[in-house]
Amino acid sequence: MRFDQPADPNAADQGRVLGRPHARIDGPLKTTGTAPYAYERHDVAVGQLVGYPVVSAIAKGRIKAMDTRAAEAAPGVVAVITTLDREPLPKARMNVVHLFGGRDIQHYHQAIAVVVAETFEQARAAAALVRTDYHQDPDARFDLAAERRAHQDDEVEPASRVGDFDSAFQAAPVKLDATYSTPGQCHAQMEPHASIAQWKDGTLTLWTANQMVAWSRKALAKAFDLPLEKVRLDSPYIGGGFGAKLFLRADAVLAAVAARATGRPVKVALPRPMIANNATHRGLTIQRLRIGANEDGRITAIGHDNTTNTPPGGGGEEATIPTEHFYAGANRLLVHRPLEMHLPESNAMRAPGDTAGQMALEVAMDEMAEKLHMDPVAFRVLNDTQVDPGNPERRFSQRHFVECLERGAREFGWSKRNRTPGGRRDGVWLVGHGMAGAYRGSPAQASGARVTLKPDARVRVETDMTDIGTGSYTIIAQTAAEMLGVPLEAVQVSLGDSDSPVSAGSGGQWGAASATAGVYAACLALRERIAERLGAEPGDLAFEDGQVRHGGETTPLAGIGGDGDLVAEDRIEFGDFRDKDYVLATFASHFVEVGVHAYTGEIRVRRMLAVCDAGRILNPITARSQVIGGMTMGVGAALMEELKVDTRYGFFATHDLASYEVPVHADIGEQQVIFLDGEDPCSSPLKAKGVGELGICGVSAAVANAVYNATGVRVRDYPITLDKFLDRLPRPA
Amino acid sequence: MRAFTYQRAASPQEAALAAAGTDHARFIAGGTNLLDLMKIEVETPTHLIDVNGLGLDTIEATDDGGLRIGALVRNTDLAADHRVRRDYGVLTRALVAGASGQLRNKATTGGNLLQRTRCPYFQDTNMPCNKRQPGAGCAAREGASRQLAIIGASEHCIATHPSDMAVALRVLDARVETIDGQGRTRHISLADFHVLPGETPHIESVLEKGELITAVTLPAPPGGRHFYHKVRDRSSYAFALVSVALVLRADGSGRVALGGVAPKPWRDERAEAALPRGAGAVIERLLDGARPTQENRFKVTLAERTLAAVLAEAKE
């Protein structure tokens, strides 16, 4: 099915199941510990061995030699496979650094061997016995600030240029020129990367935790030079991803290499202390924001110049992304400078580009509003745009950003905010209020599904779509239930199996809108099949209460296909009108109250409010969970999360969950989420968009602005920890 | 983790004897620190002597009006003991400010005192660390040192002792009771128990090889009001940037110790004399000679402001 024009009213609009607050259908499996996560799938293959990774002790150079004799002789060891045993495995385009093979070391904790043994403890003990000699390459670059100084004046082709930024900025009566930095961040997802691999009759099967089954199937086929049909991936349950599991990672290739070498199934998980440096992270950024405005507050010039780290060949964190479309302004200049460095691989993490970009942009907007003596809400309202500022022909399909701002201000009690930075006390706490806007594009990807009607009127949906804790199982079941007029409990959903139709996967917040559209298409195909059976036109059928109504007759779904299954498969493909004629995006406003201890500078978030504009909300419970999760992650990014770079050794020193701090329960006070009513017919047949990434955008800036409001001290270097402002924090009288 | 042999001792003395006579032996109590470090091969004992089940898990009143806390008393139980809550509030407050509920259920009094530093380079065996490998150098001094010591350290090691409990015990004038393989016991003042790194950062306490902690004793209650303020980057489940333990008497005199700033709980009885003059005067004396790094210079200010916060709270 093609989606080539805005959706008309259709069968998914009835709101019987879709749009209703249903608890997750996979919830009981998760809360009882019975959902089969990759590492615990003991039943899928007999005789599983355990592989433990050996990782590089240096960040850049070559391996001179490896001595595996002691490891091989250790108890229980079946095989030791080193990176020297083979050429680099061919890598997919999505991966920047090599995952395994060859002598070259591209980053700290790169996988250089896997020790395979009968038990985990044996493999781990033996892995520590592998001795490696390195030749360190002294020509390595680990310090983003130093690299930026060296490359500040490099001529680069702007990522986007509209009008004449330089002249307009020069001429602007009110100007801001400020530089912000964001650190590397770790996905810190609860479930580590993990895979079990088995080779059987020339087919490689991988039970794994992966957000994008089809991409990674392809990547695996490429790595091992196999035809696609000889590779199967199964990833039904994923304990968090946030982008960490978009691509093939070392767990998968080590398991596959080891399973081939030993002739037995092998499982490999990345131990927590290896994840930060072995896998990917959100890249570091240093961002210069320049905004020029007229006295009345209208933006005339906006410039965003972003510097970020990447291994050779990558793109880094593209923090200029939000600035392209978010606010009005005739003169615009976006510059993106990914500098090639030798830290681990920077790559996608929840709302890549937008998260880091809005951490800077939305603070700059706050600073600008202050310079203009304007309410930051009013400043944003004034600079709203309903068209692409670089191409006014393209309208936003829907943009209710102003409603987000105004509704948020009302619900939060913005008019009662502290208006004098540093001016409000509650006991020893300085109280501050801050807000920010949020923006995230809403792309869609082709997505397929197969729907089966069983003789007993149960429905089975199969797609390789994944649920990374987001609620995909539930909204997919809701879609099928809505389309076929059956209760939610009658729908069984199978996800993450590469034998199923290829879906959009979980990434770029396109999953919910795209995958449900694919299921919608497959359900329409099934309705046609049913119409054929009844000798009716599909359009004349109504599906309700497990029955089909046509003309004056009612036929139960049960038995409509006789004793057999009725099966239909289809795929939604999105036409380019979405991007050519429109800009599709999601919006939010965030309002935050913080307390800052007047003596010690400890920061506590007291309450948070988000108002979101994200098309039709398919399930308010799972959508809310996405947004409060994003808000929590935004608090982490604002106040504590940092992959601390050791610029001498070239690694992230905070590489475990004790030192890479993410928020705990006690850090999160009241969280309120409001979804504006909205249906975006340009987005999908279900008129839905994504919320998972929108939830984190803008949050950190709202926290940062609240901290400024509480203290009167502006910190432009994330995370905002007390050491960065304590010496400027006025002493309590 | 290396393979190890495991022994369940029948008595404290037998445990001490076994540890003294075996190379690379370690006692295991709650295991919350030791096992983590064994998994990453920072600790590589080849023999573990389990000291659970030796009857060292009770809290008893002493003849001089104090308490004797068995070395195996769990942090949770110690914090909840009604006598501790009533008479040694600073200890309860420090304990519950540490780690998490699950960890405190396992963590023991003895193990807490002997927990190792959280220096990131100590925990990464690829990095030079004098504490792990004497003579290797110290990667932290010019590296990620934000969490580390500003005083009492040396050019060989700037690690902090991360315990909260120990800071409270220090203001309470606790003593550590030990036994050796010959059955000899010692009472060591907590002030003398941890040693500064100097040129030998791998030596962290005055315990002899095989010497087992059997108890921690508290003298009669000090009276006064008890405070423990721990400053960290998140609200819970994080180690202190700086912590202040304070026992303040009605006349304005009192006792202060700092955590998070030194290789041991940091207290100087002479500095306490300045308490009536306020936080600035106390900290000036207490942190006299501090040698912070660029990254942890803020701890000097933070210590002073945290003590000021506690003193202000005390006035309310």
Ligand SMILES: Cc1cc2nc3c(=O)[nH]c(=O)nc-3n(C[C@H](O)[C@H](O)[C@H](O)COP(=O)(O)OP(=O)(O)OC[C@H]3O[C@@H](n4cnc5c(N)ncnc54)[C@H](O)[C@@H]3O)c2cc1C
């Ligand atoms: C994630 C995390 C967060 C934490 N946060 C904090 C915090 O905020 N504040 C804080 O104070 N602590 C914190 N801790 C540390 C925790 O308090 C310690 O791990 C715990 O107290 C150690 O006690 P244990 O009984 O488990 O010791 P074990 O791990 O069993 O032993 C530790 C050491 O003590 C030795 N030992 C144990 N008992 C004796 C004895 N009786 N005599 C002689 N030697 C002995 C062992 O041989 C070993 O060397 C944290 C720990 C973790 C893992």
Ligand code: SF4
């Ligand atoms: S500070 Fe101490 S523990 Fe840390 S690296 Fe230096 S010597 Fe090792």
